[in-house]
Ligand SMILES: CCCCC/C=C\C/C=C\CCCCCCCC(=O)SCCNC(=O)CCNC(=O)[C@H](O)C(C)(C)COP(=O)(O)OP(=O)(O)OC[C@H]1O[C@@H](n2cnc3c(N)ncnc32)[C@H](O)[C@@H]1OP(=O)(O)O
């Protein structure tokens with residue numbers, strides 16, 4: 001094992017990385033809070049400032065993926081579409097099977113210069129996750145409760161607000177609505193069967209309402225849908241803890257650009273279009289599992305230094321005072337102060353461990369785990 005690999009495997013390294021992420025994140029969240037009055041003076045200035053502040057947080061995770069773990073991200077796409085990426089607003093449709101798929105998405109956002117402004121239709125629970133969830137309030141991220149009756153108005157409103165967004169953004173939609181597990185897959189295929197839809201091998205049945213409402217509300221704002229299919233080589237199952245331990249993965253992403261005009265406006269036709277898209281995505285996954293390739297050439301954008309520079313900046317800024325504090329603590333010799341500091345550090349590491357847990361599939365929600373009959377009963381009871 002080389003020296004660098006040894007360093008990457010040390011608990012102390014992980015503790016320091018998490019300290020920098022947590023403390024810088026909270027400082028940035030506070031700065032974001034201070035920008036609220038700017039909204040009253042100039043909404044666009046508020047947005048531009050918050051795009052940059054958000055970049056300072058999310059690019060740290062991208063740096064951990066690209067520079068700490070050295071994970072390689074390869075893009076397969078049509079070279080004619082490539083120059084448009086990052087230069088237009090787009091709706092990204094991505095499969096949801098991996099714990100770090102959002103992080104690979106962020107990496108591509110970073111490489112095409114839209115990381116700070118990237119958006120998602122996220123479950124409401126994520127809004128309460130410190131640092132990332134709080135950051136999203138200031139980025140006008142659209143949250144949903146995954147209950148159409150409650151979501152239809154708020155989601156449409158959140159999307160309408162993006163009409164005059166001052167910088168290019170990608171809006172991510174995981175149409176499957178939850179991460180793939182064998183049980184969720186089995187149940188969703190029962191739903192597919194009951195609806196006479198073709199079965200999918202690698203995806204859950206997509207939920208069509210969020211897609212339809214997104215396309216309808218972003219017409220005239222977004223130029224295209226980027227149909228994206230992500231996989232990892234050698235059947236790797238990547239995790240955020242793996243990244244923290246410096247494990248290198250190989251992500252392969254296939255992107256097809258579909259102009260928004262090609263997507264039907266009528267709700268039922270749009271739903272049928274999405275089901276067909278997922279059948280095609282399933283075929284791409286099958287091809288990947290057979291050949292390790294997608295049907296497009298490799299046009300990979302290189303990693304950029306900015307995420308690393310930002311990370312080094314925050315590390316220098318925050319590790320120096322930490323060092324001074326530790327030296328003072330030890331020289332003080334006060335057992336009470338030392339004990340309190342250890343207790344505080346343990347609480348903070350437990351907090352970060354809980355945050356990492358949000359990305360773990362085995363700690364995921366029960367959404368999509370219940371039979372349709374049970375859901376109907378619950379809906380009737382709540383009415
Ligand atoms: C390549 C570059 C990448 C770029 C990345 C860009 C940006 C990055 C930005 C940020 C990164 C951070 C990422 C954070 C990740 C967080 C993501 C999430 O939180 S995912 C969860 C939340 N999002 C969604 O759920 C979106 C998809 N869902 C929808 O669109 C839903 O329609 C809804 C709007 C949420 C409403 O939910 P509801 O449950 O009420 O859905 P529906 O009414 O649509 O569903 C009922 C309908 O579905 C059928 N169905 C299918 N399967 C099942 C099942 N298993 N059980 C029950 N029902 C099922 C069912 O038959 C119903 O059909 P029908 O209406 O015909 O009766």
Ligand SMILES: CCCCCCCCCCCCCCCCCC(=O)OC[C@@H](O)COP(=O)(O)O
Pocket residue numbers: 017018021060061064099102123126129132174177178179244352355356358359363364365366367
């Ligand atoms: C610099 C690196 C530092 C690493 C330190 C630790 C950082 C901790 C960061 C926590 C980040 C939390 C972001 C949450 C994003 C989770 C995305 C996700 O995948 O959500 C799941 C939902 O889509 C569906 O939920 P389920 O119904 O499957 O349940």
